Amino acid sequence: SNTPVKVAVTGAAGQIGYSLLFRIASGALLGPDTPVELRLLEITPALKALEGVVMELDDCAFPTLAGVEIGDDANTIFNGANVALLVGARPRTKGMERGDLLEANGAIFTVQGKALNEHAADDIRVTVTGNPANTNALIAKSNAPDIPAERFSALTRLDHNRALAQLSRKTGTSVNDLRKMTIWGNHSATQYPDIFHAEVAGKNAAELVNDQAWLENDFIPTVQKRGAAIIEARGSSSAASAAAATIDHARDWLKGTAEGDWTSMAVVSDGSYGVPEGLISSFPVTTSNGNYEIVQGLEINEFSRARIDASATELGEERDAVQALGLL
Ligand code: NAX
16 A cells, blocks of 8 residues: 555664664665655654754655654654654663663653553554663553553564574575574573574584584574674674664564564563563564464473573563562
8 A cells, every 4th residue: 555654763863773764764674665654753862863864864765765753752753653663772871770771761661652552553563672672672561551462572683683693604504594593581691592493404403513512602602792792893882783683573573484484573471481471582483464473382402491591580580670660
């Protein structure tokens, strides 16, 4: 149809926004035939910078970009939104305690959850990229009681893509040969990238690699700490790759995963794989038509069990902390 899809992006004047907006506007999210209206939320002091970004969007003359609205009021910007990409968050600054970080982000995601609840379109799908992403998504979801819980997700696709890149390098194959990678748990250093169900050109990845030392001492920590390695090298955190992953996540959610493959999304747990119900945790999921299903029936070995449990424990602690702050 010719009705533009309304895509809301928060933190639009930030680093990730600077990659993300241009890709959405050029059709990377919804395809070349679907017009998109961008609805961009920023804090008041960043609106001038955002106006500059909008000038650049204008100057791209993207055929798929039907309009842009900017502002600092979530109620206005989320009005009629079909897709919300919640990228803006309060970064941890020097001297900030963990509780301060959760509280600052709680203030953002309670307000945005309520605004989505009141003003978004009925088909709204929400993806949280801003950190702590899983718990921010939990706060937004809890403040939007009229939106089905399965419409909220947090981004672990960047971790998933990082894991694909590492496995492809190790096996000397193309990422196109890889299937069924899984990220479990929190988007944090406790996340567990699992290759026991992954496939390399149809063969089981763990059996093919057959290198426990690499798995434990190289692959898993490399994926877990990749964000810090990017900061160390680049002087700022991953932005273009985070934008690409946000697009991959939202696009696959809407358009579906390929037959014989799955992806990783942090979604509300239904208790699958022993992850406590209600936590927003990363799982292997298949998607179609804007819905996801957690892949069932995977055998979890002892090695994986311990790591999935550790990340779920961390998520439970984050939930308890924001609950104690009255944010849920
Ligand atoms: P930047 O600091 O460059 O941009 C964030 C933007 O959000 C700023 O322009 C800020 O003004 C805006 N903002 C703050 N509060 C807001 C509010 N209440 N409403 C609207 N906008 C608001 O950060 P950037 O590098 O773009 O990263 C954004 C977030 O993504 C951070 O929380 C970051 O930690 C997180 N990341 C998440 C990743 C993931 O895989 N889930 C990976 C990349 C990234 O680290």
